[in-house]
Amino acid sequence: FLRGTVECCVFPKTGHPPMEEEYWEYLFSQSKAYGLNHIRFHSWCPPEAAFRVADRMGFYLQVECPIWKNQGVAYDENKAFDDWLFSESDRIVAEYGNHPSFLFFASGNEPDGRDKEVLGLWAATWNEKDARRLHTSASGWPALEENAYQVVPEPRIQAWGEGLDSRINAKAPETCSDYTAICEKYPGPVVTHEMGQWCVFPDFSEMKEYTGYLKPRNFEVFADILERRGLSGQADRFLQASGFQQVLCYKEEIEAALRTGNLAGFQLLALTDFPGQGTALEGVLNAFWQEKGYCSGEQFRRFCDDIVLLARLPMRYYTAGETLEAEIELANFGRNAIEQPKVTWSLCDEEGGQVQCGYLPTEEAVGRGLQPLAILSLSIPELVGAQKLTLSVSLDDPRKENSWDIWVFPREVDLEPRDVLVTDCLDEKSRKALLDGKKVLLLTSGVPEVALGFSSVFWNTSWTGGQAPHTLGMVVDAGHPVFSEFPTEDHSDWQWWELVHGSSAMVLDDLPHELSPMVQPIDTWFRSHKLGLLFECMIGPGKLMVCSMDLTSDLKQRKVARQLFHSILSYMQSDQFAPDCNLRLEEIASLARNEKK
Structure with missing residues (x-):
């Protein structure tokens, strides 16, 4: 091969x-x-x-x-x-x-x-x-x-x-x-x-x-x-x-x-x-x-060698109690068949703690080429909140290991807005709420000129006539309390696919430099626009969260979006919601879809 x-x-x-x-x-x-x-x-x-x-x-x-x-x-x-x-x-x-x-x-x-x-x-x-x-x-x-x-x-x-x-x-x-x-x-x-x-x-x-x-x-x-x-x-x-x-x-x-x-x-x-x-x-x-x-x-x-372990996972998003089933295979392009392979698997949390583990029954010898090893079937355990888990499969002789991340979400989450006004337009009601010192979550759309995709830029956006996507992943402020109920690291991973799919980024070039988005797509280096998918600010006495990801449609099927919506609302309902950047309504208006005077 x-x-x-x-x-x-x-x-x-x-x-x-x-x-x-x-x-x-x-x-x-x-x-x-x-x-x-x-x-x-x-x-x-x-x-x-x-x-x-x-x-x-x-x-x-x-x-x-x-x-x-x-x-x-x-x-x-x-x-x-x-x-x-x-x-x-x-x-x-x-x-x-x-x-x-x-x-x-x-x-x-x-x-x-x-x-x-x-x-x-x-x-x-x-x-x-x-x-x-x-x-x-x-x-x-x-x-x-x-x-x-x-x-x-x-x-x-x-x-x-x-x-x-x-x-x-x-x-x-x-x-x-x-x-x-x-x-x-x-x-x-x-x-x-x-x-x-x-x-x-x-x-x-x-x-x-x-x-x-x-x-x-x-x-x-x-x-x-x-x-x-x-x-x-x-x-x-x-x-x-x-x-x-x-x-x-x-x-x-x-x-x-x-x-x-x-x-x-x-x-x-x-x-x-x-x-x-x-x-x-x-x-x-x-x-x-x-x-x-x-x-x-x-x-x-780990994924590019003469001997590589593979797992066919039909999805990466699960809820507690669902069954994870994966075909485990071995791409063996080494010199010889592997005699009496010992294959182990583990499911670990983000701290490396083992949630489940075991051995896979295999044949006495695994030949060369792409070879099936076993079917791994396990029930996703009940977890506290949403979590990222890592499935690892190891082959002891020769020592090889590969891993794949999955995300596990609760069956139900609280999406009650309570004291948060959730709106998709900056209308008279939302403006008044902000000027009265209340909390507003503005769900808007970005600009289609910045084609947001999950993958990184392909070759480059100059030579290919600006072909999509225009972005190179995202910087995420993972330590921000807005993500206390949502598993993420300081970069995008597969769980963000559902959130960026069909979304557009906001261009924040004209806003103050001190505004720091919690989710910031990385623009192509030919333009380097300051982009955002989620940011917070003060509008006078009011507190505003602005999001250009779809957090509301088809939430029964969209586990990831539902969980982020829950995490944002939980943060906004807490005493931790205290933006440190002040903006004017006029600066937000250009980002809001369906703006109403």
């Missing part, structure tokens, strides 16, 4: 691919530390040093001729270009063909024009001519009978232009989906093309690393935008919170691939950032292959 990333010829210090083996030892070691076993060289061929190191380390390479689709129109009746493709391929193989790490060969990236005619001949010719490696027409497309394997973009969570309609944004969180039906459409083995592309906020501390030919002018622009918004002090919080969201997306993406028994692997875009095309910060490592401080190789290998 191929677990790869894309190397796009990004070498900020030298401006060209290093010719020394030391660098390639570092690059391949970092790749292996994050559970990968191959690299695709996007539209280029690496130097001799890379092949020598990959040979020693047992690391696979996909090499490509230097062709991308914007050159692909040359296939249109351009015989000279066709001849050059074949002659360039001959030169690459003559120079590097004896390296065992050179296992995969493609003509280039995402072609155009007469691609099937020319590239079908190219793949067929090389399959017949040289059996030392596997050949495919190109990365991305076309999928042809002549290909020894297909590299196609379909088997992944989100495609270009799909945005809020993608599975991760449109479908409630679960861990059952896979790509079996998609892979059945293609002849031969299927490898996912450029999977992932989940972005993170810029790490401005990386700028000091640019000591060579490339300078971080892009980061200078992004830092300037952030400063002009008055948000520079939040840069590190944005990085850490968006980093958690990014890893969460990659975990679901990679596990869905591993759950697909007829998928041959994936090629990430990418393990590292890409500073071109407007800047795509889609890596858990930066452009120098360095960690960013929120995900280590050890953490990443």
Whole structure:
């Protein structure tokens, strides 16, 4: 099973691919530390040093001729270009063909024009001519009978232009989906093309690393935008919170691939950032292959390695007394079958305390490939209030562990407003209540111009014409008493899916800088608007809570929204409700939908 990333010829210090083996030892070691076993060289061929190191380390390479689709129109009746493709391929193989790490060969990236005619001949010719490696027409497309394997973009969570309609944004969180039906459409083995592309906020501390030919002018622009918004002090919080969201997306993406028994692997875009095309910060490592401080190789290998435990959970939200049932599987792409596996499971609370635990009955040996282990069935216990629980599954030999968070909510909660006026418009009644010193919960809508989704930004919002979503997770003031009855950390997690789905963020740029939202979506770095989903303030003697998440519709089915509504009301009904930011009614009016004079 191929677990790869894309190397796009990004070498900020030298401006060209290093010719020394030391660098390639570092690059391949970092790749292996994050559970990968191959690299695709996007539209280029690496130097001799890379092949020598990959040979020693047992690391696979996909090499490509230097062709991308914007050159692909040359296939249109351009015989000279066709001849050059074949002659360039001959030169690459003559120079590097004896390296065992050179296992995969493609003509280039995402072609155009007469691609099937020319590239079908190219793949067929090389399959017949040289059996030392596997050949495919190109990365991305076309999928042809002549290909020894297909590299196609379909088997992944989100495609270009799909945005809020993608599975991760449109479908409630679960861990059952896979790509079996998609892979059945293609002849031969299927490898996912450029999977992932989940972005993170810029790490401005990386700028000091640019000591060579490339300078971080892009980061200078992004830092300037952030400063002009008055948000520079939040840069590190944005990085850490968006980093958690990014890893969460990659975990679901990679596990869905591993759950697909007829998928041959994936090629990430990418393990590292890409500073071109407007800047795509889609890596858990930066452009120098360095960690960013929120995900280590050890953490990443829990869900991206040769042996990975999997759990198919039909949902992540439960109520006490419901039955959690999960198919436990093992993606075993190690060298051998695993004899007499000992599989344990546990359900733990946020402090690490064990709520339930046990062993799973398994066969005497678990073979290679995607293998079923057992069905885990347990009754969700009665808990005090809403809680996050973590289901962990461990394999002792070899030592492997993986985990998935679920959220458990009470069957019933108190939603009586009492002394809180709940309204969806700033009308005469709500204005008077505030001016009389009363409490008001204003349920409003944000602006549709900021497309709010659960997933992180895909590739970037500049290059893709502003495709949705525009946000990179959220910063949450988890210690605020408004969340005393709602389980959350200082970043978004899967429980927030139900709350952001269909919601819009409020743009708070024109409000005082001291206003600090309790729930703050992180805007794309190209704009860095100050966004909010929940904030509080004083309006004269009155106390106001403003929320642009849907807290009132279909609450019998929407456990998460019901619980947050309860937690907000409980806080507002307590003596702790004491906002420290003063605003004027006129400043709130622009945020209120259906405003009535």
